[in-house]
Amino acid sequence: MQMKTAKEIIEKYWETQNEGDYTKVVDLFSDDAILEDPIYGKFEGKKEIAKFMQKMTNEMGARNISFIAKDIDGDGEVAWAQWTAITPDGKMEGCGLYRVKNEKMVYYKDYMNPPKD
Secondary structure (H helix, E strand, O other): OOOOHHHHHHHHHHHHHHOOOHHHHHHHHHEEEEOOOOOEEEOHHHHHHHHHHHHHHHHHOOOOOOEEEEEEEEEEEOEEEEEEEEEEOOOEEEEEEEEEEEEEEEEEEEEEEEOOO
């Protein structure tokens, strides 16, 4: 059986995240994964990422914020996604960079465009 590409894993990540319960994506991360968020900081290890995802579930729901992946691409171990955050104040765009090994996310970093004045 052929292993899934990074693109396929990240498509699954976005499909799961779009359900609104961010904790469901935790199983897609390796035990020693690193996640870097431009607002909340760096999280090392699956346990810390799980805590962060619980916070995201609570805060994004309370603040009525959702995300839409506009484009996902990649192959092998590397993928990226261009996304839009939909907020009560408008839209904000960003990009996520991902590294996947053995069908688990080992690195994820988001970048955001600065808000427009």
